[in-house]
Amino acid sequence: MNVLLSCVIIVAAAVLAALGILLVRRRAPEGSWFKDGDRAAGVFGVLATGFAVLLGFIVYLAYTSYDTARSGAESEATDVIQQYETAQFLPRNVRLRLAGELVCYGRSVIHVEWPALRAGEKPLFNPWGPRLFETLGSASPVTNAEQAAYSKWLDETTDREQARLDRVGIAYGVIPGPLWFILLVTSGLVLVYVFFFADSGEAPVVQMVLAGTVTAMLVASLLVIRFLDDPYHPGFGSLQPVVMQRTLDQIDQANKILGLRVSIPCDAAGKALS
Numbered sequence: 137m138n139v140l141l142s143c144v145i146i147v148a149a150a151v152l153a154a155l156g157i158l159l160v161r162r163r164a165p166e167g168s169w170f171k172d173g174d175r176a177a178g179v180f181g182v183l184a185t186g187f188a189v190l191l192g193f194i195v196y197l198a199y200t201s202y203d204t205a206r207s208g209a210e211s212e213a214t215d216v217i218q219q220y221e222t223a224q225f226l227p228r229n230v231r232l233r234l235a236g237e238l239v240c241y242g243r244s245v246i247h248v249e250w251p252a253l254r255a256g257e258k259p260l261f262n263p264w265g266p267r268l269f270e271t272l273g274s275a276s277p278v279t280n281a282e283q284a285a286y287s288k289w290l291d292e293t294t295d296r297e298q299a300r301l302d303r304v305g306i307a308y309g310v311i312p313g314p315l316w317f318i319l320l321v322t323s324g325l326v327l328v329y330v331f332f333f334a335d336s337g338e339a340p341v342v343q344m345v346l347a348g349t350v351t352a353m354l355v356a357s358l359l360v361i362r363f364l365d366d367p368y369h370p371g372f373g374s375l376q377p378v379v380m381q382r383t384l385d386q387i388d389q390a391n392k393i394l395g396l397r398v399s400i401p402c403d404a405a406g407k408a409l410s
Contacts, residue, residue, distance in 0.1 A: 138371045146355050153327070153351035154344035157334050166337035180329055187322045191357055194315060198364035201310040205367055206375055208302025213379040215296035216242055220387050222292060224394075225285035230275040235387070235398045237271060240264045242384045244406030246377040249304070253368040258304055263408070265297070311365050319361070323354045 168176070216238055223234040241264035249259045277286040330350050334343060367375045391398050402408050 142356075142359050145359065146352050149355045150348035150352040153330075153347040157331055157343050157347035158340060160331050160334040161336055161340070161343055164334035164336050166335065168335045169332045176332070180326075180333075183322075183326055183329060187326050190319060190322060191361075194311060194319060194361055195357075195364070198311060198361055201306045202364045202367045202375075204302050205304075205306040208299045208305075209375060209377070210379050211299035212245070212296055212303055213242070213383040215292050215299055216380070217383045217386055219289060219292045219296065220390070222285050222289050225281050226272075226289065227275045227277060227282055230271055232396065232398050233271050234268060235391070235396065236400045237264055237268050239384060239387055239398070239400050240402035240406050240408070241268065242380050242387075242406075243402060243404065245380050246384075247405040248407075250368070250377050253304065254370060256366075262300065264402075264406070268293070306367060311361065319358070323358065327351060327354060 220235055220238050223231045223238070225231075226234065241262055244262050244264055249262065252259050272286075272289060275282075275286065277283040327350065330347055333346065363369070363371075363373065390396075
């Protein structure tokens, strides 16, 4: 979310609404267009309550999906480092290859999948997933430790794939078009109803505050939902591959500490070397 742009949009909408109610106020009768203010306020309360309930439901839906994607990204990175640790107990002919391919998997997540998610695309699969599976298939565990590590690796692979699905599942947004339509319609109804409270007998500043604050609230609510519905969009608060990058740094440090000469079969962007 671009905070500066969002603030400009909210302020601009509030100013336009304030100016609009001043224009309506010129022809409005004293005491507003409603002869029975209490009844009109009651109807407005029902309308505002309905909008608030709908807004709360949509915000909850959007935030739940946002949190699922964030948790999926963290879990995926955790599974990668756990698989790196498990690989050290597998047969010698595959442990270093698996470690290198895990690094490539992480690089592909950062430099290939994440830009695709920002563009609104949903990556079908990570190309290093099948490579890891093929490499593991060439292992022949003999000792109890190797057999336990082999079984553990398969379990961690399942966890990693599920975490990845959680991360990429929100790429297209989760709020259906009909919900957006209803939300916009109800927002418009609330705003239009506010203009019927225009009162030529009331101070202009009070009228401007009335229209401006309601409009600012409506616009801010819509912007929050828009942000939660597209968490990978560049800007403040968007999801970033920070955890996966930290995982790759940890693997690099572990290789140096353990003295492992891991061959990385990809470039810095996670693309396979020819």
